[in-house]
Amino acid sequence: MTDAASSSPAPAGVPSTDLTGRTLGEFQIIRRLGKGGMAEVYLAEQTSLQRQVAIKVLRTEFLSDAAYVKRFKHEATAAGGLNHPNIVQVYSIGEQDGIHFIAQEYVRGGNLRDLMRKRGPLELPLALHLMKQVAAALQVAGAAGIVHRDVKPENILLTKKGEAKVADFGLAQLTQGGERVAMTQVGITMGTPLYMSPEQVAGKPVDHRSDIYSFGAMSYHLLAGKPPFTGETALTVAVQHLNEKPRPLKEYRPDLQPAVCNLVMQMMAKRREDRYADAQTVLADIKSLQKQLAGKDAGSADISLSTSHVSRRLRLPSTRMLDRPLRQQMWRLVAASVLVIAAGAGYGWTQRPGNPFLTPVPQGVSVPEQSSIEAQYFHAMVKGDDEAAWKAVVDYPAGADGRRDELDRQSAELRLAIIYLQQDRIAAAAKIFQEFRQSGTANAWKETHGMAGNAIVASLRGEVANSNGLINDVDRRNIKIDAKLKQLLDEARERNSRGT
Numbered sequence: 001m002t003d004a005a006s007s008s009p010a011p012a013g014v015p016s017t018d019l020t021g022r023t024l025g026e027f028q029i030i031r032r033l034g035k036g037g038m039a040e041v042y043l044a045e046q047t048s049l050q051r052q053v054a055i056k057v058l059r060t061e062f063l064s065d066a067a068y069v070k071r072f073k074h075e076a077t078a079a080g081g082l083n084h085p086n087i088v089q090v091y092s093i094g095e096q097d098g099i100h101f102i103a104q105e106y107v108r109g110g111n112l113r114d115l116m117r118k119r120g121p122l123e124l125p126l127a128l129h130l131m132k133q134v135a136a137a138l139q140v141a142g143a144a145g146i147v148h149r150d151v152k153p154e155n156i157l158l159t160k161k162g163e164a165k166v167a168d169f170g171l172a173q174l175t176q177g178g179e180r181v182a183m184t185q186v187g188i189t190m191g192t193p194l195y196m197s198p199e200q201v202a203g204k205p206v207d208h209r210s211d212i213y214s215f216g217a218m219s220y221h222l223l224a225g226k227p228p229f230t231g232e233t234a235l236t237v238a239v240q241h242l243n244e245k246p247r248p249l250k251e252y253r254p255d256l257q258p259a260v261c262n263l264v265m266q267m268m269a270k271r272r273e274d275r276y277a278d279a280q281t282v283l284a285d286i287k288s289l290q291k292q293l294a295g296k297d298a299g300s301a302d303i304s305l306s307t308s309h310v311s312r313r314l315r316l317p318s319t320r321m322l323d324r325p326l327r328q329q330m331w332r333l334v335a336a337s338v339l340v341i342a343a344g345a346g347y348g349w350t351q352r353p354g355n356p357f358l359t360p361v362p363q364g365v366s367v368p369e370q371s372s373i374e375a376q377y378f379h380a381m382v383k384g385d386d387e388a389a390w391k392a393v394v395d396y397p398a399g400a401d402g403r404r405d406e407l408d409r410q411s412a413e414l415r416l417a418i419i420y421l422q423q424d425r426i427a428a429a430a431k432i433f434q435e436f437r438q439s440g441t442a443n444a445w446k447e448t449h450g451m452a453g454n455a456i457v458a459s460l461r462g463e464v465a466n467s468n469g470l471i472n473d474v475d476r477r478n479i480k481i482d483a484k485l486k487q488l489l490d491e492a493r494e495r496n497s498r499g500t
Contacts (some may be wrong), residue, residue: 056102079169086137088167112153121225133164138279142208151214162378193234194227201238209272216267224252255483367392430457459492
């Protein structure tokens with residue numbers, strides 16, 4: 001669990017006994033972290049091992065039935081048998097003075113819901129990185145016969161190093177009991193029905209394919225910036241999961257390849273028989289996507305996504321993207337990819353953000369130095385349009401892999417230039433773009449992006465003829481432009497056509 005995990009502060013007026021300062025077995029309670037659907041969550045120290053853990057203390061209303069307590073112990077024990085880097089580890093379960101508790105791994109960081117609220121739609125490299133880890137966790141659980149039943153962003157915890165850990169395996173069913181979820185509350189904006197499988201909605205038995213559906217719905221939200229279905233009540237949302245098709249993901253994210261969209265929609269098939277057979281196959285296809293997108297060839301290439309029913313051949317533009325874990329791969333994207341700096345927060349895929357609150361970073365602002373330039377880059381991605389965070393990547397000390405470091409810096413410099421354009425700091429942006437352009441044919445990607453940036457700058461300065469000439473040169477090169485920069489370039493085209 002984390003300070004910003006799936007739990008939230010207890011609502012005002014709800015009576016609760018604060019266990020801060022108490023000892024439960026070998027766990028010394030330090031402070032309360034929040035309240036979840038079935039438990040109060042505390043930070044504690046495990047005195048025997050001198051480590052911090054999260055303690056989930058079950059609420060009394062769940063403990064009035066002896067059969068429930070027995071079932072809880074069984075499920076918690078099963079969840080404790082899952083040992084994987086992408087699963088929050090359950091250390092032990094216990095009871096003292098009528099208090100039933102679970103001791104589990106304490107994750108220092110936030111959760112996926114927090115990241116999505118801050119960033120909006122996630123860049124594809126980051127989304128695939130997180131999706132791969134969640135799929136790995138579901139694979140392990142599925143092999144052990146454990147169904148999560150509540151895969152959602154709040155239950156995906158994120159470490160400061162960019163690792164995803166799925167929380168509460170095997171415990172969600174304790175609060176659902178295989179019954180229909182109450183769906184009469186008004187004004188629901190988030191919650192389980194947003195990602196619930198059709199069979200869950202219908203109150204039917206579930207298996208691991210239900211988790212795959214929820215994972216697909218969550219992945220849709222990661223990429224689109226909104227869940228597949230919304231409504232004023234949980235019932236409205238649930239009925240859509242049963243009967244409606246979500247809006248095509250491509251309409252929210254025109255930068256996504258068809259194979260990415262098809263991966264998500266395959267997971268979200270209404271009939272469980274039409275979904276992926278298991279999470280292992282999902283994981284294999286995510287890895288296949290990453291490898292294909294990391295291909296070195298400049299043309300389009302076929303990619304085969306293996307499903308339980310049919311192997312589909314899909315046309316996919318090949319770009320340099322991630323192949324190994326994110327912090328070791330993402331940087332190879334820069335030399336030939338459009339996707340390193342995909343769309344920013346919010347839904348403005350077709351409009352310039354124009355955020356009036358973007359201001360130059362104050363002098364003396366410090367950014368924590370990470371363990372590697374890859375980790376520094378990930379930190380900047382999580383921060384979004386934070387100038388200081390991206391400058392920290394540019395200024396990161398040289399490492400052993402000079403080429404990879406240079407790719408990191410190029411990507412960070414491009415992000416800075418886009419931030420400067422958003423801040424109307426045209427001269428600062430023009431300087432970066434001019435340096436990019438001067439790289440020459442030795443780095444065609446960098447030169448082309450510099451040319452595109454110069455075209456945008458010229459347009460903003462009213463130099464229409466110069467801007468149009470540069471745009472034509474960019475078009476002739478047939479090199480894909482970073483998605484955000486392309487958006488600004490398209491705005492320049494329109495502005496030039498108006499003569500404004």
